[in-house]
Amino acid sequence: MSTPAVHIENARVFLGGREILRNINWQVAQGDRCFILGANGAGKTTLVKLLMGYAWPLYGAKIQTLGETFGHVNLVEHRKRIAWVSPFMHQWLGDRSWTGREIVLSGLDGTIGLFRDTTPEEEALALRHMQALRAEHLADRTVVTMSSGEQVKILIARALMTSPELMILDEPSVYLDIAGREYLLRTIADFAATRPDLTIIFITQRIEDILPEFTTGLILKSGEIAASGSRETVLTEENLRHAFDLDIRLIKTDTGRLWTVID
Template identity: 30%
Template sequence: MDVFSNLNWIVKKGENWALGGVSGSGKTALAKAIIGDLDVAGSVETNFDLTSSLRPETLYVESWYQFKNVEGVANFYYQQRYTSQQAKETLTVNAELAHFGKEKSLNLSDTKSLINALGFAELSNSQLIELSSGEHKKLQLVKALWLQPQLLIIDQPYTGLDAASRKNLNRLLDNAAEKGTTLILISNDEELPSCVNRYAAIANGKLKILDSAPSSDFAEADLQRELPKFLKQAPVYQSEQIAKMVNVNISYGNKKVLKNINWEVKAGEKWLLQGHNGSGKSTLLSLINGDHPQSYANELYLFGKKRGSGESIWDIKQHIGLISPEFHWYFDSNATVWESVASGLYDSVGLFARLPYSKAKQVDETVEYFGLTDCKNERLANLPLGKQRLVLLARTVIKNPELLILDEPCQGLDKAQTEYFNHLVSELSQHGMTIIYVGHFEAQLPKCLSKKLVLSHGEVIKNENIIKEDKAKDSTVTVQF
């Protein structure tokens, strides 16, 4: 299958581009073609200015960071990120930067202003496996801007970044452009740096030049399908109390990640969890999901039982559907789409048992509802990132769980897909499911959320009801996957 069809594009000095298009349209493939990582029919030429003080090279920053342990292996498992302080299996941020600087002959002291601008200074001694998706993106960006290449291509530059970090990044990108770096930002985001002066999107294998920032105007297929019958049934609750934390504290050595957290989630509630990058959101969720070993040292109740009263991690997970960027990192991408969705029934990272007819039918209905039938036998690794995320989103709801934990679920989805998924979340919420949703931007949230918990530096600074304005009923969402 051809990704491009007679695609022509000229990027001139002084131009800074925003490249958009729906998930799977070929944006990442085009970036890889430019850097020579993808064979194409035709020619790709890059002409550097040899008189410039900037490096005569192209740097491509991938949409997420594929790090390895100290032995050069990347076979991590999800829960490992919460025990790595003892294991010491990955480099620290400082060590990773030092290694990159040595490889590229850079001065480590030049990173200080970049690290401060992105609010990354406190993480210098943290191991790579401990970082959240937003913190990994910051590490990628620090290295890229430190290098000062003549051509810088960034795939999804704002992934996982909070509002303040986005604004600071845009200032840094403006500074880089002012010094002569040519930027190509692969993004459908409309809050771009002011230096961006050219816009394009890929559709049907061709590059279309635009007059303004790419948006969801390229959505084409109506995916308003009826919710499967089994998802219209209320979850079977074991307790009216989903989670309760009493003066919970989490520390790694002298570093306090959570401080005196008091929070209760009741059956059927819809919570928004917010906080800046590194505020402790992922750690808080790891306690509820049963993944954090320090949960036994705290007063924590899950589904009506005190943590440590004899339940296993799998006893907890049977009540929960979870999606997070970190979980996506560690998921088995060799499984097929159908197997990946079905694995949610057993909380596994692959399917190891033959399903009875009733369960297989449930998987088929979910796959169909998410518009994945045409690729159900494809390996997850062969799908574009946005479609991979959609598969894992389907996996989270397959067992109609009591609690749905959605940690930045729409990373990697375009604007129309995000609207569609949030519409689905709101529809699910009408049937009694409890929801904890992590999201930075109010405009990209489902409308069903009614309570909000906000963290800052590991402490609760807000625990309140969400006051909503009267709005018209949801319009039909149109989207292409």
């Protein structure tokens, strides 16, 4: 069996004196398309921070990503193999009127904004990633004038510049209206089909965001894993009622996508 993309054993995380995550034992295989679902405050972002080495577990835990064990790896270098894309990153854009092209290219330097001249090869690579995400028309637009969905696509293209092996999409559709969300989700799924080697973790609070392409998943509730495994075993009415404390019914469309009805 190949090395899992994510392997966590017995993780427990305290922040500000509060226990935020407990009993976390979780694996994601390489190339998996895995969703993380949970209500506000369930611990989704803290789990991502744990994967990125921005939050640390109590002694006794084991955290591995892409085969490297935390505590025995240079995290600054290791993080270059992992892309964390969050729409909240737009807050880091600052005052400069960066174009889509400049933001995408800056992924090469780990900055948000470009501070050097680029080579024709780098320009061609940036264009290829924007094309794969159907975002090439945004190359010369300033990012601050783009819609939230367009900004997310530029951030995904930026993340791809260093050829990550693991991509974490942290609530990418959170600011989008219905049409924008549908378009972005389809774009991500289509893009994922072109990169079977890339492990993708997709965080969301909304069941309908989880397209059938996401075949494994995890539900967090109050800092604990409430369910994990295949899409079918995780996305059940019973699990969702428990996770969200709501009387949720699921309706499945012909495409296999699930929509919630609250009675």
